[in-house]
Amino acid sequence: MFGALCFGLIFTVPNFYGEAPAIQISPGKATVKVEFGLVKQLNDQLNGEGISFNKISHANTIGGGTIKIRFSSTEEQLKAKTFLETQLNNEERNYVIALNLVSDVPNWLAAINALPMYLGLDLRGGVHFMLEIDQSAVISTKLENVATDMRSLLRKNKIRYTEILISDTSMSIKLKNSSDISKTRDILTSEIPDIQWTVQEPVAENDKLEGTLLENTRVLLEETALKQNIITLSNRINELGVAEPIVQQQGRNRIVVQLPGVQDTAKAKEILGRTASLEVRLVDDTPETRTKIAEKKIPPDVELMKNRENEPIALKKEVLITGQNLTDAQAGFDSQNPLEPAVHLTLDPKGTRVFREITRQNVGKRLAILLIEKGSGEVITAPVIRAEIPGGRVQISGSMTTTEAADIALLLRAGSLAAPMEIIEERLIGPSLGADNIAQGFNSTLWGFVAIVIFIIAYYFIFGMVSALSLSLNITLLISLLSLLQATLTLPGIAAMALTLGMAIDSNVLINERIREEIRNGSAPSTAISSGYEKAWATILDSNVTTLIAGLALLVFGSGPIRGFAVVHVLGILTSMFSSVLFSRGLVNLIYGRKKKISKLAIG
Secondary structure, X not given: OHHHHHHHHHHHHHHHOOEEEEEEEEEOOOOOOOOOHHHHHHHHHHHHXXXXXXXEEEEOOOOOOEEXXXXXXXXXXXXXXXXXXXXXXXXXXXXXXEEEEEEOOOHHHHHOOOOOOEEOHHHHOEEEEEEEEOHHHHHHHHHHHHHHXXXXXXXXXXXXXXXXXXXXXXXXXXXXOHHHHHHHHHHHHHHOOOEEEEOOOOHHHOOEEEEEEOHHHHHHHHXXXXXXXXXXHHHHHHHHOOOOOEEEEEOOOEEEEEEEOOOOHHHHHHHHHOOOEEEEEEEOOOHHHHHHHHOOOOOOOEXXXXXXXXXXXXXXXXXXXXXXXXXXXXXXXXXXXXOOEEEEEEEOHHHHHHHHHHHHHOOOOEEEEEEEEOOEEEEEEOOEOOOOOOOOEEEEEOOOOHHHHHHHHHHHHHOOOOOOEEEEEEEEEOHHHHHHHHHHHHHHHHHHHHHHHHHHHHHHHHHHHHHHHHXXXXXXXXXXXXXXOOOEEOHHHHHHHHHHHHHHHHHHHHHHHHHHHHHHOOOXXXXXXXXXXXXXXXXHHHHHHHHHHHHHHHHHHOOOHHHHHHHXXXXXXXXXXXXXXXXXXXXXXXXXXXXXXXOOOOOO
């Protein structure tokens, strides 16, 4: 009993401390990880510089880990940020160093992981976005890739074709010779298993092959795209330095993003909503292609795209390198013109090898670098290849500002989205409104608790006081469990707390009424206490289990605010059963157990 009381108090107390200024350090590159070993390095560097701090903590995150350094004053925080920028990002921007706020709990409480609950968006303020994924673009991209593979296969097997058409989840290829139809179907079935290839009978007289994307492949593509977008959004938010963001799936094709504490909605919306990916293609400047374009007869392997001057450029459809081959992207300036902003890219080993071969085999030709956003491509630069480029370093330069260069580098560095997304819902909650929500929720719970306590004591006297203490332990245990689990408290969660208080007192009322009934039936006081608890237990268990089932259903099938309500509701049922039965029985035994003979019970 006393152990439960101590546990509840220790893990509840951290919620009453304020927030302290802190610095959050997270990866600035996709290839950089914030490892635990960096903690000792930072500790030595800050001590060596004479900068005082309270605590350094490390946490593994989906974006590569974070380190948070807590300070006593904003002066030390700002001084440390300036110092760490020079130490960690002297030559390259390896880390994002952001100002933050963390709980100001004492070190001894933090050492035993006694930390406060996280406050949700509606309590702390911030931005809420709901984004919808364009799943059709995922299928379209897959079929475009299949078409590219088909062209290579047909060229390799010397099979001539006139056109390849793509529509929704299917595609078709028209051959020049109908005699190649069976051979083509066998090759494509063997090499491209994700597509079911069919041809209308009779086969020998048909020159058109139909392909349909398999259903299980389509489902897998959509699920993979959703997961990839969640990871990418997490990386981008990590770059923005947001503390405790929420990025979670909602439904089949929607993602909810909540950024507590963020008030710059324009910047957050721009970074989250954009879908920048990179493509490298060859420019087709041959006289034949120019003539056909002039005659508005675009060749099947050529695509027209515009550059930043709105001029059309003929590009080969074959994508040579994509953003998947990037290991880093940094904003900087053009090596030839130091005043012109540029983005410097570093390719992985595969991309380096491919780029070296491309530049070696196409000297004198133009190579286009495209930025693809929301399915629309724009040629950023299309320089002439002067010589082989072996180092795996590429530069994007053109008509861009330093801010655009920094944003493009961030988007490419954090990873490209697997599918375009649109922001279909946006809400901004100011910090003052969040503070009002906390005050109103706290006051409603407090006054509800006071009203219940006054009523129960007036009605049941000593047993009413026992019930009030049990109710106090119930709410203390509930808060401590939420803190221990590092749950996020939202406004529906506060409502669930108020509801838990009202429901928890039911168990005490049942016990007290059972004891009064036993006394009216002539039982001795000690026997009435024992029988009252035993007979009430079955009813309390049945009523709480049925309520628990409903709460679990909300927890499993609900999302967002409903899920937040369900978490507090389920935990509240468990704590109320413990406090109403075990704790109250212990208090009653403590009060009456020392007496050899009980003449009367103060139960109203």
